[in-house]
Amino acid sequence: MITIEDFKPSETYLFLESSYKRDLLEVAIAKAGSQRKLGTILKLDKGCAYQTKISTWLRQNNLRLDLIHALHKYLRKKLIVEKIKGLKSETTGGLITNIKFPVRLSPELANILAKLYCDGSVTKRNKYTTIYYNTCPQLISEYKEKIGHCFGNLKFSESKGHVYAVRVPNIIGKVLYKKFRLGMNRIPSQIMLADKEIKAAYLRAVFDDEGNVNKIHGQIRLKMKFKTFLQDVKQLLEEFSIETSPLGKDFSGAGHLAWYFVISGQYNLRKFYKRIGISHPDKKKKLRKRLRSYKQNTYGYKARFVILDILRKGGSKSVEDLANIAGRDRRTIQHHLNNLIESKLVKFTKVKTKYSFKNCWASVK
Structure with a gap:
């Protein structure tokens, strides 16, 4: 606030x-x-x-x-x-009118904070000059709309070329930089402690700016300079039950060391699309095309946790029940159950049927 x-x-x-x-x-x-x-x-x-x-x-x-x-x-x-x-x-900076205090932390403000950290710029050494850059006109329009929603009426300074640039009065950038510690290369603590609607809005803006959707296999890849920031992003995604790959090292286009992770598999991609969403029109189109192409459920890495989720939410199940729910054959389900029991995450009991016994599986609480 x-x-x-x-x-x-x-x-x-x-x-x-x-x-x-x-x-x-x-x-x-x-x-x-x-x-x-x-x-x-x-x-x-x-x-x-x-x-x-x-x-x-x-x-x-x-x-x-x-x-x-x-x-x-x-x-x-x-x-x-x-x-x-x-x-x-x-x-410096023009007059801001119709601002309503207090300015509360909202999905709109979360979107602004993510945009300024990712493709934007607010730097102390440059007297908190506040500019948001993007090649996508829709994201530029969204940014201006969110600024107006949070801070009232103000004059934007804009330049249009291959990259759009929108500058707002420095007084806004300075208060955001100090209040939310934008120079720490972490997701602001206020976002980390906020409700899921605000967290989702922040993540959506991060992936709009920095994420990449592969046009062939549909993986979402997020690559950025600071490992600490990506670790925070991964933590928030876990709160939405979205699995990510381990962090890997890569190099940016300028040759600097960067870090990345990917989101893959229909199970994770569908949850990302539904729970986080994406506003960038080209990235959204690629992701929707990939999701429409799936003919059966695919879960990518850590598929065994899909089975664990089913057991935690739906109670004990047989291998046949799990196979029907997950859309997999019994042999694949049994393979994942064996891995889970080795990790002491599930257990089974023998249940008598009309002619024999069968294993009934449940999660370990």
Whole structure:
């Protein structure tokens, strides 16, 4: 959740409702006894013309946040955030209006955070210049829509070529960078602790930007520079019961060391499509084409865990029952059960039938 307290007071200017701002100043002047005395109380720069300074405040549309805090503290009042009509930074970036505080963590904000980390850029050394790059116009439009949803009305600075670039006021990038620690090369802790809708929105944006869907076998491959970030992605995918391959090493197009994993098999790909989803039109088309091509259930690596899921959710089952549910022959099912029993994840009991006995399998709780 982002509040007005997350913005640096000495660098942030607020546009307050005009009557609220005027009342605030006039009541403070009346309490102090004069504009000069109010200037002394507020500890303005020595030598400045207090009367001229405060008269200017009465006329202008905005006040600096540290001054607003000082006035409220002097009057023993609390800032009414509903009276904030807009804000801007001290130096760069345009006016942002209609922003509603607090800005809560939502699927839209999660999407923005992932986009800025992946194909976007917010760097401290560049005064938090905030730009999102992509070659896909749909993802650019989505980004602008999410920014507007979270932060109100603002002016975008755009350039269009082979790669689209959208810049937003630095004040947004700075608060996101600091609040969500975007420079740590980890998924923000707020996302890791959020509900599944927010986690899915974050993951969807990551795969939209950085994922690749193979047009032949349909595997989803995610390759990025930082191992720590991919480890967090794998952890979130596990919460959606989506299995991934172990992390492998590779090199980026620029020759730098990178890390990757893949998602394969109909079982995992269908869960990814249903529970996470994908917005990039070309990647979505490839994945849907692959899913339509399957003639029987395929589970990729770790297929034995499909059987384990069936036993955990549906209770004890015979080999024949498991074969019917999973769409596999009994020999394949028995092979996976043997692996599971070696790992002490399942057990069986002999159940008497009309003419003989059969094994009834269950998960070990």
